[in-house]
Structures are given as C-alpha cells and as structure tokens.
Amino acid sequence: MEGTLAIVGFGLSTIGPGTATGLIFAAYINGVARQPEARSILQPIAFLGFALAEALALFGLVLAFVL
Amino acid sequence: MLAKAESGFEPPSAADFEFQPIFGNSIYFTKPVFMVFLSVLVISVFFITSARKAAIVPSRMQFAGESVYGFVRKTIGEEVIGPEFMRFMPFLFSLFTFVLVNNLFGIFPLLQFPTMSRIGFPISITICTYLVYHFVSVKHKGLLPYLKEICFMPGIPKPVYLILTPVEIATYFITRPLTLAMRLFANMFAGHLLLLIFTLGGEYLLHGGLIFKFMSIFSFSFAIGLTFFEFGIQCLQAYIFTLLSALYIAGALADEH
Numbered sequence: 001m002e003g004t005l006a007i008v009g010f011g012l013s014t015i016g017p018g019t020a021t022g023l024i025f026a027a028y029i030n031g032v033a034r035q036p037e038a039r040s041i042l043q044p045i046a047f048l049g050f051a052l053a054e055a056l057a058l059f060g061l062v063l064a065f066v067l
Numbered sequence: 068m069l070a071k072a073e074s075g076f077e078p079p080s081a082a083d084f085e086f087q088p089i090f091g092n093s094i095y096f097t098k099p100v101f102m103v104f105l106s107v108l109v110i111s112v113f114f115i116t117s118a119r120k121a122a123i124v125p126s127r128m129q130f131a132g133e134s135v136y137g138f139v140r141k142t143i144g145e146e147v148i149g150p151e152f153m154r155f156m157p158f159l160f161s162l163f164t165f166v167l168v169n170n171l172f173g174i175f176p177l178l179q180f181p182t183m184s185r186i187g188f189p190i191s192i193t194i195c196t197y198l199v200y201h202f203v204s205v206k207h208k209g210l211l212p213y214l215k216e217i218c219f220m221p222g223i224p225k226p227v228y229l230i231l232t233p234v235e236i237a238t239y240f241i242t243r244p245l246t247l248a249m250r251l252f253a254n255m256f257a258g259h260l261l262l263l264i265f266t267l268g269g270e271y272l273l274h275g276g277l278i279f280k281f282m283s284i285f286s287f288s289f290a291i292g293l294t295f296f297e298f299g300i301q302c303l304q305a306y307i308f309t310l311l312s313a314l315y316i317a318g319a320l321a322d323e324h
Contacts, residue, residue, distance in 0.1 A: 044142070051254075051307045055246070058253035061260075065081050 006064040013060030020053035076271045079263035084184060084256070102182045106168040114164075139163050139309065147313040148320065155316055158199060162192065163309040166251065170301035173259055174294050181301070184255035186248070193248040196312040204319035247311055254304050258297045265290035 028046035032039050086097040117132030125133060139160050144152035166183065173181030183189050204213045217239050218232050269286030272279045 047303060048307060048310065051250075051303050055250040055253060058257045059249060061257050062249070062253045 004064075004067075006067045009067075010060045010064035013063075014057045017053045017055075017057035020056075021050055024049040024053060076268070079260055079267055083263060084259070098180060099182045099185045099188065102172050102178060102180070103169065103188065106165060106172065106182070110161075110164045110168055135164070136160060143306075143309050143313045147310065148317045151320060155199075155313070158195075159309055159313055162196070162312060163305055166192065166308050167302065167305035170255060170305055171298075173255060173301060174262075174297055181255040181259055183251050183304075184259050186252050189248040189252040192308075193244050196247065196315065197244045200312075200315040200319045203316055207320055243315065247308065251304055251308050254300060258300055261293055262290055262297065265293060 024046055028042055031042045086099065088094055089096050089098065089101060114132050117128040120126065121129055140152075140156060143159055143163070144156050148155060169182040169188070172178045173184070208216065217235050219228060220231060220235065223231065265286050269283040269290060272283035272286060
C-alpha cells in the first residue's frame with residue numbers, strides 16, 4: 001500500500017459534505033412529495049445548496065494535492 | 068503520459084494540468100491561454116450573429132441567443148438584484164457566458180481541458196466581482212458608513228462585536244473572494260481529474276490480459292457517463308458563480324437592516 005496521509009484526510013473531509021448533500025436532497029424530495037407543484041421553485045434552491053455543499057468536499061481534494 | 072503495463076499504473080496528478088508553451092519558450096502562451104482567447108471569440112461571434120438581424124419573428128440563432136440572455140436576466144438579474152438589475156446585466160451576462168464556455172471546453176472534443184482548472188483564471192474573474200461589489204457598496208453607502216456596517220452590524224448587543232467584527236471583516240474581504248474562486252477552480256479541477264482517472268485507467272487495463280481488457284469496457288463507460296455528469300456540473304458552476312456575484316452585488320445595494 002502506498003499513498004499519503006493527505007488522501008486519508010480528503011476521505012475524512014468528504015463525510016461532512018456527503019451528509020450535507022444527503023440532507024439537502026432529502027429536504028427537496030420531502031418538499032416535492034408534499035407539494036408537487038412547488039417543484040420548479042425548489043429545484044434551483046436544492047441545486048444551489050448542493051453545489052455549495054459539494055464545493056467543501058472539493059476544497060478537501062485540492063488540499064490533498066497541495067499538502 | 069503513457070501508463071505502461073510493466074511500470075505499474077501512474078494515477079493522474081496535478082502535473083497533468085501543466086502545459087508546454089505553444090510558441091517557442093514563451094510561458095505566457097499555453098493551451099489554457101489559447102482557450103481563453105478562443106472562448107472570447109466564440110462568445111462574441113455567436114452573440115453578434117444572433118443579434119445582428121434581430122426580427123420580431125426570431126430566427127433559430129436569435130432564439131438561442133435570446134434564451135441564454137433571458138435566462139440570466141430573469142433568474143439571476145431580476146430575481147436577485149431587484150429593480151436596479153439592468154445596470155449590472157452586461158457584467159453578469161459576460162461573466163456567465165465566459166465561465167460557461169470556458170467550463171464546457173472541459174468536455175469539448177479535441178480541447179478537453181476546462182480553462183478554469185488553472186487557478187489563475189478563476190482568480191482574475193473573482194477580482195472583477197470583488198472590485199464591483201466593493202465599488203458599488205462604497206458608491207451606494209459611502210466609504211465610512213460601509214465600513215461601519217461591516218464592523219458594527221446594527222442591532223446587536225455590544226459584547227458580541229468582539230466575535231462578530233473579525234468574522235464579518237474576514238467574510239467581506241477574505242472568505243467571499245477566496246471561496247468564489249476556489250469553488251469554481253476545485254470543481255473543474257476535480258471533474259477533469261475524475262475523467263482522467265477513468266480514461267487512463269481504462270487505457271491501462273487494455274495492456275493487461277483478456278479479463279482486464281474486458282474490464283476496461285466498464286472503465287470507459289464510466290468515463291462516458293461521467294462526461295454527461297460533468298456537463299451538468301459545468302453549467303451549474305457557471306450559474307452559481309454568476310448567482311453568487313449577483314448576491315454580493317445585491318447585498319451591496321441593500322440598505323441597512
């Protein structure tokens with residue numbers, strides 16, 4: 001086995017954003033299930049939240065390369 | 068970068084993002100720089116031809132151009148900035164199209180490199196946004212009231228300022244531009260790396276025995292699937308970059324709470 005600790009760190013850093021993305025889409029699905037006509041309003045909000053949370057995981061990836 | 072069967076698999080790394088100069092030894096003209104010029108050319112030609120023969124009954128080109136503009140104007144300009152949005156439309160629209168086209172180069176055949184995965188390009192467009200929202204704030208509120216609003220948010224008990232003031236200063240001057248540039252850069256960097264891993268992995272498996280050759284089909288089909296995923300991410304990132312810029316400008320225009 002080869003590799004650096006930075007990669008392990010990246011693995012750990014994905015836990016938070018992974019959970020966050022799950023929560024965002026859970027809330028989105030809940031919202032659409034309760035009120036299907038609200039889909040078009042909720043969709044951009046859900047994807048905005050997804051992209052903001054996902055970026056945090058990618059910061060971890062960048063740091064894994066930098067360190 | 069050629070992975071040879073006997074030397075073991077070489078995973079793609081940050082070194083794959085560095086290019087040789089196109090002309091001689093000039094380090095200022097590499098593939099990403101060429102692609103930035105290309106993107107400006109593509110955007111200008113597309114929108115000039117689509118708007119040149121504007122008619123009441125739109126042609127296909129005009130319709131395509133207008134729907135991109137309409138999207139930015141409606142979902143980013145009008146909804147986020149509010150009544151004064153027209154002043155910022157040229158900025159927001161060029162930001163959106165510039166980022167979008169440069170991101171899409173990441174999956175465009177033959178080019179296949181997202182310009183924004185070199186940190187310099189996201190930083191330079193972030194500087195534009197940074198200057199615009201601070202300039203608008205200072206112009207709208209005046210320099211001292213603006214700094215006062217950042218340092219001492221009204222309607223908060225005094226001891227809280229001890230924590231809040233440094234956080235607010237860091238938010239406006241460091242965190243906002245840093246995350247804006249990093250988000251775009253990291254997304255494009257990670258996306259390109261992901262595609263590299265699956266295509267190079269598939270290529271490496273081709274050097275192996277029959278079973279490995281068969282396995283490479285999965286690797287390549289993953290690469291194709293991820294290309295479509297990347298397309299979504301690239302459009303989303305262009306949208307988010309423009310949306311956040313618009314949000315910062317809207318914050319600059321908003322009156323004190």
